[in-house]
Amino acid sequence: MAPTDTTTSSSIPNSASSEDDLIVVDVSGLLMQTEDKDHSLVGFSDPIGIVAVSNGPSWRVDGLLEAANLTGIDIDIPQQPAWTAEDIDTFRRFKDPGAARKIGPGQTQCWMGHRHALSHALSRGWDTVLVLEDDVDWGINIKHQLAVVAPHVLAVTQFSSKATASQPYGHSWDMLWIGHCGDAIPPIEYTMPTAEPQQRIVHKSNRPICTFAYAVTASAATKILQYTDRGVSNIVSTDLRWWCQAGFLACVTVNPELFHHHKKSGEVNSEIAVREGWQDLAAPAMEDFTANIRYSARCNARAVALVSCQDVFDGNRAEAAS
Structure with missing residues (x-):
């Protein structure tokens, strides 16, 4: 396992197996308002795009664009098609007696929205896309946080070639799960050093849930679209998690997440939840x-x-x- 190279991060012993690699990343010294006018995010492969999954104007989109403007990020928000009830039922295999599970119409439309965002990214010719849900939020120092994370993605994926300015994360991954609501840290063969406040861990994805924000390569986006072309039986985060666990996608998690959904008073x-009738949620x-x-x-x-x-x-x- 490669040692960390952040300024103040905790050192990790070299006793963990390669299957359980993880790195502690110290982001405590990164509090700053960025004045960087480069409207791209640090890393990924050029050209990179950022696309939001959204079904139209709302407080979610307003806040998303305000946050993007504050932190110097450009986001594409492609207009989703007006899917009919029949479109939604077909995609969730509602009438398919062989379908293993039935998901609700709101959950299905969410999956369709993610597919639409990935299709949009491929149509733009981007090598990498960062997919954001439209209620997502991030820190004011997000570019600096990503710069700190990048070399540790290289270490966890054991990328052997020298990283370049346009590929600081390397290319030995399909998906970077950087916005989620939890992932289990893989088991390790030694006792973790005490984690100080504001530290994160970079590790191979284990059981992540929620799809607030994730980066995928163009080849991974193509695989996801092809695999779901005839519909789905699970929610988007479940399918993506299973594909990461099965090795269909090579996935890396930043834990805790760098992106999380925002709740507005x-x-x-x-x-x-509204579409499914879940009143509490x-x-x-x-x-x-x-x-x-x-x-x-x-x-x-x-x-x-x-x-x-x-x-x-x-x-x-x-x-x-x-």
Whole structure:
């Protein structure tokens, strides 16, 4: 296992097996408002695109664009087709007696939205695409965080060639799962050193859930589209997780995530929950907050001073940072 090379990261002993590689990454020293006017993200293969999965104008899109403007990122938001109920039922194999599982119409439309985003990326000729759900949020220092993560992706994937400016992550992966709501850290053969606050771990994907943000190569996007061409029986995060576990996709997770979905005061939390009739999950949020993101780009896009709206349990939420 390759040693870490961040300025203040914890060192990991070389006793873990190659199947269980993980790296501790220190991001505690990266609090800064970026003035970088380059509207691309650090890393991935050129050309890279960023595309949002969205079904139209909403508070989600408004906040997404404000956060993107604050952090100097360009995002494509392709208009989704007006899928009919028949389109949705066909894709979820609703009338197929051999389908292993039935998923709801809202969950199905979410999958179709991700497919549409991947198709859009391929039509643009991008080598790599970062797919974002339209309620996603990230830190104001996201470019610097990604720059710190990049060499550790190389280490975890055991990329042997020298990374280039256009490929700091190498190309020994299909999917980087950088926005999720949890992934189990793979078992290791030694005791982890005590993790300090603001550290993250880069590891081979194990059991990630949620698809807030992920990067895929063009070849991986093509495989996903081909594999789902005749419909699905599972939600998008389940299928992607299974394909990572099976080795159909080579996947790497940043844990905790760099992107998480934002909840806005007074607004419905989940369009899928509304469509499926899940009243508890559809309830409006009481306050603006983003879990696991210390200095939210969405919150700071409208703030006059640096604020944190990190978590509904965070006593410093939406207060000026010291």
